[in-house]
Amino acid sequence: MSDARISSFKGTTPSSTRMGAMLGIVTAGLGLVLLIAGLFGRLMTYDLRRDELMFVPPARLLGEWELYSDFFYNHVPYSAWYYLGSGILFDEFGLLGSARIGLFLAWLGLIAATGWVTLRLSGSPVLAVFSIIGIVTCELFLTGAGMAATNNLLPLPFAVIGLGLFLIETSKPAPRFLTLVLSGVALSIAAGMKVSAVLFIPPIALAAFLLPADVSMARRLKAVVLPLLIGGLIAALPLFAFLLADPGVFLAHVLGFHTGPHVAYWEANAATEPGLALRLSGKLMLAHSAWVAGVGLVMVMAILSVLWIILRGGARVDEMQPSQLRHGGVVLAIIILTASMAFVPTPGFPQYYIQPLVCLPLLLAVLFRRLDPPRRHEAVPVLAAGIVLMVILGLPRIGMGLVSLTEPSKFTSARFAGSGAVLRDAVAGSALPDGPVATLLPIYPLEAGLSVYPEFATGPFAYRIAPFTDPELAGKYVMAGANDLPALFADNPPSAFLLGYDSVLEAPLLSYARANNYRPVELSGLNNRYGQGVVYLKAAGAEQ
Structure with missing residues (x-):
């Protein structure tokens, strides 16, 4: 190789290296953004x-x-x-x-x-x-x-x-x-x-x-x-503040649930979750x-x-x-x-x-x-x-x-916000529009700015373990089981029931709704991976 070619090669290599490095950085950056x-x-x-x-x-x-x-x-x-x-x-x-x-x-x-x-x-x-x-x-x-x-x-x-x-x-x-x-x-x-x-x-x-x-x-x-x-x-x-304020309640939620009734519930209901480990x-x-x-x-x-x-x-x-x-x-x-x-x-x-x-x-x-x-x-x-x-x-x-990303209107959050608005309009026609919505899926009413029962505020997790929770531990939870529903609803009647996402767990709520003159209302948009939601309302002027 001639000296000229060697000199040319040596002169272009650093520039090529820098160009390659910059190209690699740009490619990696664009790839990460995507x-x-x-x-x-x-x-x-x-x-x-x-x-x-x-x-x-x-x-x-x-x-x-x-x-x-x-x-x-x-x-x-x-x-x-x-x-x-x-x-x-x-x-x-x-x-x-x-x-x-x-x-x-x-x-x-x-x-x-x-x-x-x-x-x-x-x-x-x-x-x-x-x-x-x-x-x-x-x-x-x-x-x-x-x-x-x-x-x-x-x-x-x-x-x-x-x-x-x-x-x-x-x-x-x-x-x-x-x-x-x-x-x-x-x-x-x-x-x-x-x-x-x-x-x-x-x-x-x-x-x-x-x-x-x-x-x-x-x-x-x-x-x-x-x-x-x-x-x-x-x-x-x-x-530490939570622990010292009420250690019994704090530990009952954080540890007692996971080591006691949660395990018992799944052992009794393993068939509902195929492949449960x-x-x-x-x-x-x-x-x-x-x-x-x-x-x-x-x-x-x-x-x-x-x-x-x-x-x-x-x-x-x-x-x-x-x-x-x-x-x-x-x-x-x-x-x-x-x-x-x-x-x-x-x-x-x-x-x-x-x-x-x-x-x-x-x-x-x-x-x-x-x-x-x-x-x-x-x-x-x-x-x-x-x-x-x-x-x-x-x-x-x-x-x-x-x-x-090309269709933000189909985002899950957008669907839930829209469904909440549908639910809010329906509840406005209830005989008890100011009452809580009784549901084990509280995101819909909360999206709508409606109230929910504290016992169901975080979904079915407390409700479903009620039969498996000893009285001492249950006393540390804000919870209601199927047997507690009549007293709960008599004290604070629901404006509506939102059901259709778990037929087994929801059966007692559905029975109460039907027995107390709540009737299904045709609404769209309340579906998710757990089912199609159905709203049960007591029409304004209906017998209380």
């Missing part, structure tokens, strides 16, 4: 899930009523407050619409936290993009666990940022005090969103006494343990579908590939820096704890298996940081192939979400 847009479209068109009845109504009820003491709520309170905040900010989109937008904001937080933390830990933009796409395209997140306005996804951005800040700061000889305070705050908020998220805390609490590895214990206590403790206590104060075998099948299939498997294979590159390069565990080993141990311990916890609740549902998945990108980033530059280049094709494969796996769901 994925996030498709995610929004899918979320807004995802049909109602029964679990949303627990989390969405409090956004309308809080301020007038109190959690636990005035209506049933079987989780820690921060999720209810989160949806209250989104309801205030996005009130013009309706009750369900504001909750779904709030959930989308949580999605954006999870995406941003995952991308930023993995980039800071690994120094690799490719790995950060891989991590983000792994979250956005994961099948489990694109179904009920991440699409319904519940507390399943809400703690994850806080857990990721809390863990990430801890790993980043303890990689330094002089961790920043305020940043670790923020880490403690984020971890406590996550636990306040969902009890199971507390499992992120013990490995970090233990590691705080061991990291950074090259400083004294006295320095760690002052620079790491203390700020984490301060941040955690600050964010946990509202939880009541036993270990069923839970193992759920775990397999969540962790060892689709995008979850791609992330696991990427971790194993990077580990293989490390080992193939001749690295030994005893050659790794203590901080690197301990960071990997922290993330691995959280994965093991959260994975183990997924098997504890009975029955098992898919949403219980999502927490370990958000830790996989962080474990990958910690391992990737161990690679020297030549070995990093070996890992890039693995990550690039993983990105392509994950996009292919997520494209059908994300693609349909993009298409749905």
Whole structure:
């Protein structure tokens, strides 16, 4: 090759490299925008899930009523407050619409936290993009666990940022005090969103006494343990307030429900939910579908590939820096704890298996940081192939979400807001227009600005466990069973009944409506995945 050609080649290579890098950044950016847009479209068109009845109504009820003491709520309170905040900010989109937008904001937080933390830990933009796409395209997140306005996804951005800040700061000889305070705050908020998220805390609490590895214990206590403790206590104060105000009622809702009547109800009604995971075998099948299939498997294979590159390069565990080993141990311990916890609740549902998945990108980033530059280049094709494969796996769901953006009038929230208006107009012609609407699906009347019974304010969850709840525990709930309906309705007659979504549970309400001269009214738009709603009214002037 001539000197001129060599000179030309050398002169054009950096420019070509910069152009290629810019093209890659632009392509990745546009791709992520499309994925996030498709995610929004899918979320807004995802049909109602029964679990949303627990989390969405409090956004309308809080301020007038109190959690636990005035209506049933079987989780820690921060999720209810989160949806209250989104309801205030996005009130013009309706009750369900504001909750779904709030959930989308949580999605954006999870995406941003995952991308930023993995980039800071690994120094690799490719790995950060891989991590983000792994979250956005994961099948489990694109179904009920991440699409319904519940507390399943809400703690994850806080857990990721809390863990990430801890790993980043303890990689330094002089961790920043305020940043670790923020880490403690984020971890406590996550636990306040969902009890199971507390499992992120013990490995970090233990590691705080061991990291950074090259400083004294006295320095760690002052620079790491203390700020984490301060941040955690600050964010946990509202939880302590609820616990100290009435520990019996608080624990009855948060723990007593899940360990007692909830289990008994499902054991007695397992036939109504095909494939219900009541036993270990069923839970193992759920775990397999969540962790060892689709995008979850791609992330696991990427971790194993990077580990293989490390080992193939001749690295030994005893050659790794203590901080690197301990960071990997922290993330691995959280994965093991959260994975183990997924098997504890009975029955098992898919949403219980999502927490370990958000830790996989962080474990990958910690391992990737161990690679020297030549070995990093070996890992890039693995990550690039993983990105392509994950996009292919997520494209059908994300693609349909993009298409749905062309018809906002068909958003689930828009349908519910319209149905609420239909219900409001019908109730105006009732003989008792100011009475509560009796229904086990309270989102419709709440969308319409109508009142509901406290006993049914968060759906069927308290009502259906009444036969399985001992009197002492039942005394701590605002609840009514089938036998309590005559007294409840005699004291405060319904303006209407909205039924048609669960023939078995609703049978006593339907019997009461028919026996007391409530007649069905033909209305459209009250259908959802659980059935076609039917309104029963007592016409104005009818016998009371």
